[in-house]
Amino acid sequence: MSNGQVSGGLVIAAVDGSEHSLRALEWARLAALRHGAGLMVAHVLPDVSQLYAGRRSSLHDPNEPEEYADPVGDRVRALLEEGPQYPAQVRYEALEGSVPEALRVVGAENAPLMLVMGSRGRGGFATLMLGSNSRAVAGSARCPVVVVPHEDRAVEDPWGASAGRVVLGLHAAETPEDVLRFAFAEAAARGTTVQVVSAYAVPPGPTALVDAPFEVVPPEGLADGGDGVPAEREMLRAQTERLAPLRARHPDVPVEQAAVPGDAAGRLVEASRSAALVVVGRHHPRRRSLLMGSVAHAVLHHAHGPVAVVPALTDDAD
Template sequence: MSNAPVIAAVDGSEPSLRALEWARAAAVRHGTGLMVAHVLPDHAQLYAGRRSSLHDASQPKEFADPVKDWVRALLGGGSELPEGIRYEALEGSVPEALRVIGAEGLMLVMGSRGRGGFATLLLGSNSRAVSATAPCPVVVVPHAERTAGASEAAEESAGRVVLGLHAAETPDDVITFAFAEAAARGTTVQVVSAYAVPPVPNLIIDAPFEVIPPEGLADEGDAVPAEREMLRSQTARLAPFRARYPDVRVEQAAVPGDAAGRLVTASASAALVVVGRHHPRRRPRSLFMGSVAHAVLQHAQGPVAVVPTLKDDA
């Protein structure tokens, strides 16, 4: 259990409704509070500034915020609620306001796009910017069109937590987040790593990958050497996390080639896909995410958690 709340970023749009519901359930699972954050639109911020500068007591103290009433109605709908809920109306740009408030959160949950932009956008500019800069893990919940083809196994209480792992480079914070989420859900962590292979004429790029449990890593087997070495590297990297979370079942998969593509495929039947934000050699406050995190955010059919290296980004 953590004292830090789950933060839901809302703006009244359908994707933010989905994010609020996801955040509510996450706060219940983790036994923590829920903070609902709404960055006020420009006209509301201008009204507040004008009233303050003119000291006009005849005007209402606050600009009417319909999103606050919308949130109150949603959370009063009968679903199980966290112990503590609070609402914060924020000022400033959306990425900066959420980045600042994210320092208080266990995680920050938002929709893949908000009210602005084109309806066909897979990922909005604010979601991309917050995922790249927030000091806490950011969970991006896709809009309904993105999840239309996803499996029913990815419902809130079902599905695996899928972790994209580079055994030598993925920071501990990313792995810890995946195991903690799986423990809170009572589900499995499926660890997916990719290894490079030279191009050959008969390579079937779209073949499904095989999931191998740790006990299946015997000295003999049919796996290609690169795959077997990747699985052994996974096993060594995951050992301390298995010890820390003994009740979490682990499945391992080593796949040739494109890690992002495999994670996107897995997202269709996963409760959550977890990726690290940056390549370890990139400076912590870089505005650019790693290529795998960016590709998964753009195309995943389910929620994606982008986890920073917390000791560096805090």
């Protein structure tokens, strides 16, 4: 494994030795290969190892061994070295501190393409769909965070490695540009389609078909006299305007557009059943709250495949 700098960027995989985190490691390995990036495997040392390191440092005892047991690190190294192809540059980092804070720091210091972690860690309750560490990191990291679901939630392709679509949840007026850039870059690396899903409000009434299947429309199919309801046509046109710069930058990435009535989160969760990745913005860029937005929160808790939560990475970042 190399400790050199990587010109193509960096993918960070957070591991703790659990099967959930090893699924995330496999997803991160494939992501690094697709993007031509390096791979950093980050492991927060268990409390006992951190206490030992602090004791040795405070006592300055030369008789104490410099190294202490790190079975998680040893297991991960063995998996990477004996397994299938992995990136040319891989490095391992043993971190200290609380899991969320240590991962936030390593993400901020290395400006990675993404930080990948499992939806539940070693200490998670079996009934929880999303662990507290995953929720905390996804809600506060200053880089895109991909959360890979545990096996009970995943369907079809557990690694998200297929040519399935990249699904982008878009609020045309509010979603930061960084979210769109991430979705298109991921689709380009996979050689697949971006399916853009936006929701519009529907007045309550007996004919509202909120649970009806939504229709995806290629941009070329948006005719002036379309049959859709006015709110749907307006949403599709707002999408088209917002997506124009990304389509120009990625002319080889096919785009499908969908404007759906009612609940955006529910539509994105349903789309996650066959998507390679669902991409959502963390929250409204002008609301400087530490709380994650309701759509991102719901999708993280219920999606059947990997979810990327992308913060605003420019001057509007929190």
